[in-house]
Amino acid sequence: MTYIVKPRLHHPKLPINALGYTHRDYEGSISTLCAGCGHDSISAAIIQSCFELALPPHRIAKLSGIGCSSKTPTYFLGQSHGFNSVHGRMPSVLTGANLANRDLIYLGVSGDGDSASIGLGQFAHCIRRGVDMVYIVENNGVYGLTKGQFSATADKGSKARRGAVNTDSPIDLVAMALQLGASFVARSFSGDKMQLVPLIKAAIQHKGAAFIDVISPCVAFNNNPESTKSFDYVRAHNDAVNQLDFMVAREAITADYAPGTLETVVQHDGSMLRLRKLAPDYDPRDRVSAMTYLQQRHAAGEVVTGLLFVEEDHGDLHEFLDTVEAPLNALGENELCPGQEALDRYNAAHR
Amino acid sequence: MQPTDIRNPDYFHKVVDCQWACPAHTPVPEYIRLIAEQRYTEAWAINWESNVFPGILGRTCDRPCEPACRRVRVEAEPVAICRLKRVAADNKGDISPYLPAVPKQKNGKRIALVGAGPASLTVARDLAPLGYDCVMFDGDAKGGGMMRTQIPRFRLPESVTDEEVDRIVDLGIETRYGQFIGSLKALLTEGWDAVFVGSGAPRGRELDIPGRKEAAANIHIGIDWLSSVSFGHIDKIGRRVIVLGGGNTAMDCCRSSRRLGGEEVTVVVRSGFEEMKASVWEKEDAMHEGIPILNFLVPVEFTHDNGKLTGVLFEKVKAEFDEKGRRNLVPTGEPHQHILCDDVLVAIGQENAFPWIERDVGIEFDRWGMPKVDPKTMQSSLPNVFFGGDAAFGPKNIIWAVAHGHEAAISIDKLCHGEDVNDRPPPGVTLVSQKMGIHEWSYDNDISNDLRYKVPLRDISVALKDIRTEVELGYDDKLAYLEAERCLNCDIQTVFNGKLCIECDACVDICPMDCITFTENGDEEDLRTRLSAPAINLTQDLYIGNSLKTGRIMAKDEDVCLHCGLCAERCPTGAWDMQKFLFEMTQAGPACRSR
Numbered sequence A: 001m002t003y004i005v006k007p008r009l010h011h012p013k014l015p016i017n018a019l020g021y022t023h024r025d026y027e028g029s030i031s032t033l034c035a036g037c038g039h040d041s042i043s044a045a046i047i048q049s050c051f052e053l054a055l056p057p058h059r060i061a062k063l064s065g066i067g068c069s070s071k072t073p074t075y076f077l078g079q080s081h082g083f084n085s086v087h088g089r090m091p092s093v094l095t096g097a098n099l100a101n102r103d104l105i106y107l108g109v110s111g112d113g114d115s116a117s118i119g120l121g122q123f124a125h126c127i128r129r130g131v132d133m134v135y136i137v138e139n140n141g142v143y144g145l146t147k148g149q150f151s152a153t154a155d156k157g158s159k160a161r162r163g164a165v166n167t168d169s170p171i172d173l174v175a176m177a178l179q180l181g182a183s184f185v186a187r188s189f190s191g192d193k194m195q196l197v198p199l200i201k202a203a204i205q206h207k208g209a210a211f212i213d214v215i216s217p218c219v220a221f222n223n224n225p226e227s228t229k230s231f232d233y234v235r236a237h238n239d240a241v242n243q244l245d246f247m248v249a250r251e252a253i254t255a256d257y258a259p260g261t262l263e264t265v266v267q268h269d270g271s272m273l274r275l276r277k278l279a280p281d282y283d284p285r286d287r288v289s290a291m292t293y294l295q296q297r298h299a300a301g302e303v304v305t306g307l308l309f310v311e312e313d314h315g316d317l318h319e320f321l322d323t324v325e326a327p328l329n330a331l332g333e334n335e336l337c338p339g340q341e342a343l344d345r346y347n348a349a350h351r
Numbered sequence B: 001m002q003p004t005d006i007r008n009p010d011y012f013h014k015v016v017d018c019q020w021a022c023p024a025h026t027p028v029p030e031y032i033r034l035i036a037e038q039r040y041t042e043a044w045a046i047n048w049e050s051n052v053f054p055g056i057l058g059r060t061c062d063r064p065c066e067p068a069c070r071r072v073r074v075e076a077e078p079v080a081i082c083r084l085k086r087v088a089a090d091n092k093g094d095i096s097p098y099l100p101a102v103p104k105q106k107n108g109k110r111i112a113l114v115g116a117g118p119a120s121l122t123v124a125r126d127l128a129p130l131g132y133d134c135v136m137f138d139g140d141a142k143g144g145g146m147m148r149t150q151i152p153r154f155r156l157p158e159s160v161t162d163e164e165v166d167r168i169v170d171l172g173i174e175t176r177y178g179q180f181i182g183s184l185k186a187l188l189t190e191g192w193d194a195v196f197v198g199s200g201a202p203r204g205r206e207l208d209i210p211g212r213k214e215a216a217a218n219i220h221i222g223i224d225w226l227s228s229v230s231f232g233h234i235d236k237i238g239r240r241v242i243v244l245g246g247g248n249t250a251m252d253c254c255r256s257s258r259r260l261g262g263e264e265v266t267v268v269v270r271s272g273f274e275e276m277k278a279s280v281w282e283k284e285d286a287m288h289e290g291i292p293i294l295n296f297l298v299p300v301e302f303t304h305d306n307g308k309l310t311g312v313l314f315e316k317v318k319a320e321f322d323e324k325g326r327r328n329l330v331p332t333g334e335p336h337q338h339i340l341c342d343d344v345l346v347a348i349g350q351e352n353a354f355p356w357i358e359r360d361v362g363i364e365f366d367r368w369g370m371p372k373v374d375p376k377t378m379q380s381s382l383p384n385v386f387f388g389g390d391a392a393f394g395p396k397n398i399i400w401a402v403a404h405g406h407e408a409a410i411s412i413d414k415l416c417h418g419e420d421v422n423d424r425p426p427p428g429v430t431l432v433s434q435k436m437g438i439h440e441w442s443y444d445n446d447i448s449n450d451l452r453y454k455v456p457l458r459d460i461s462v463a464l465k466d467i468r469t470e471v472e473l474g475y476d477d478k479l480a481y482l483e484a485e486r487c488l489n490c491d492i493q494t495v496f497n498g499k500l501c502i503e504c505d506a507c508v509d510i511c512p513m514d515c516i517t518f519t520e521n522g523d524e525e526d527l528r529t530r531l532s533a534p535a536i537n538l539t540q541d542l543y544i545g546n547s548l549k550t551g552r553i554m555a556k557d558e559d560v561c562l563h564c565g566l567c568a569e570r571c572p573t574g575a576w577d578m579q580k581f582l583f584e585m586t587q588a589g590p591a592c593r594s595r
Ligand SMILES: Cc1cc2nc3c(=O)[nH]c(=O)nc-3n(C[C@H](O)[C@H](O)[C@H](O)COP(=O)(O)OP(=O)(O)OC[C@H]3O[C@@H](n4cnc5c(N)ncnc54)[C@H](O)[C@@H]3O)c2cc1C
Pocket: B060, B061, B062, B114, B115, B116, B117, B118, B119, B120, B137, B138, B139, B140, B144, B145, B146, B147, B150, B151, B179, B180, B181, B182, B198, B199, B200, B201, B202, B223, B226, B248, B249, B252, B350, B356, B388, B389, B390, B391, B395, B396, B397, B398, B399, B401
């Protein structure tokens, strides 16, 4: 929380994107979160990603639930659509919005409490339906907004600032997303924008349910050394399986890599993800072995990060339901009320 | 890169761009904050301490600080540092508590000051309170040097000059006005402990072209003419006037002419308008008074009718660049241009002249006829003779004369105490946290988006009527406040402590100017290319912090930092702090001595 508004002045040599914007044009109002909160870094990564992709801000909808993490959409993309829903209910509002207007880019922002505690059911169904969205969980292992109670993602044995020890088994949202059929699954860390920004960009370009679990230390309640969601712990136990170095359209491959160290993923829109392998045997296209790897490393106390799973041509909810191509607000009276004859035909089909 | 040593006083001093650029190193942001609080007397005192002539400089300074001002790099125009100084001088209250006490008991050392311009006056101001017996000689009838004799009253009212000269003379300086020193040799036989030469650069450059002698009655050397105007010996000029030259003297000549009957006054310069030596604002002021400036015209002849000047003939030239990039003026081949006039003012440069210094007195001169003077100590090759102001290195300006005066005073004080004058005293430096609460600072850290405020002018019809009417009205309280708020407080430094940093990126994310980067170390050239925003201004340092847990470094590009303090507000651990860096030049007195 600061008393002054962020100055309008900016660096005179800031890069501008294809739309003529600088990254400052993708900011929102000034954050009211605690100084040093990991969530603010994730906001900065989202800003950077949308700037680099040159997205028109008015074509983005940001939706969230309740929590410090769910407050963050106010602090980025000030020119985009926004919806602050009820605690844990972001997924169903997002699903509805997406069904009504498939032309927008949907950015669901949630917390570990919002998604793994009260909203666990919503999370699960939204993922398994394959809603075309980016679903980001800003995961700090606590309910930050209500002063630091453990959330369902806190590891067993992890200690909070005041010394309380978590005795429950953790929910791993990444494991759940894999099991529930998400077609893009990643984990990252708020303190590593080099890794996070390309992942967010790839997730935005992915068609289908893209889920990113971002470990995001709560400096107020859960950043002590004995917490497994602290800056120090994550830095010491980070097991990055790959590094998404850059994305290009379907063009010539320029950079030189040793054979076998590079993984290329072509997305539905033709964009190519260039993954530099860090764990040589990790295959981000194999859902089952990814799940196994995750379990093994977690048991060893490691935090696996990177692009963990991607399925290029999975499709999304609109394809599965064979919905109309146009957003509903673009349909005219004739399409919306096709008349008695059409209704009769429809009813007859259900007799 | 090596971590930055912020204990080196130069490091943070450079960040305060204006103070670094000021020859006298006036603590600019410190006085600007006081002006915003309407604490004019204290703001005046800071100026008086550093630059001795706040009222004069607040109207006339060459302002090397302004082009250096950070505001130029983040917006368009600098803070009006100079005119804010005038606000302090014009609105000050009782200043007596700030004046030094002059000891009744003198220290027995006698100092002769040749010339009563700003350089000598500064030496006197610094030394008199220490008990020195200062005797100031000037051929003129009053003190002030060119500040009084050259700068026209419509820019600098005589009352302001009187006030600021008297304030120094009243410290017990013995003045010998009307006494021109005709021989340094003779002066030296009088047994002074030190002699300071602040005699200026008194000679105007001649223009020897056909017709000069014949039409001499209506051809005047600019600086001689201006001083005659100052003394009241001249009070009119012809209807059509040509001013030759493109420096500040030319600007004063043409504007003075407009007030003494010149209706068609034209400035003519040899080279291009852009390359003119005059400050941008002086050119603007002249053009505002209806004075055209013609360029690329070289005078070749004064035309006359039996000795009565009729005009000036000019050759048309253009600029051409040779393969080394040097500019040459070459004739265009077009016919000469004849401009008719009644009077010509020649303002094409100023020169030094030391006819009164015998060449065998022990002072070495170089081949351009200038004395050899040490730029740090102001000492000549005769150990007890010092030079300063325009006499030392050729014509400059008032603030340089002041800066020289301070240094010479230190040297004289050390010499008289048997110390090595080359052993210069370090500056006084303090660095103090400005934190008042979690988000509260003891300075106003909000950033003003306002553009530079214009100084209100007197209506031109009134201004041109009388050469003694000051043109600028100065800022009122409200404008002064708004202008002061544009200052970015560059002396409130961002101080980084890597041991406290948890690398959460909060400062990187909030910084409105993309100043901060955490990255792998490298050499400077490499680092500058991989920061959050390109660091291409090589005159501005990178602040490097180390001791980070990940082994990376913190690199902050000082170039466009707004000193808004948001990095420190967002830091959860206090690794960043906003600390006020006060840099004060040490002046003559016990603090400058080593014993
Ligand atoms: C037309 C004009 C306009 C200017 N405008 C500005 C301006 O706006 N801002 C600015 O900063 N600067 C300006 N300057 C420059 C500035 O006036 C000088 O740089 C400054 O005054 C130099 O100070 P000084 O102490 O070296 O000597 P000066 O001010 O030149 O004083 C020297 C004094 O020494 C006396 N003297 C010389 N020889 C002897 C001797 N042998 N015995 C006794 N007395 C002697 C002279 O009579 C004179 O009074 C201007 C100059 C000119 C010519």
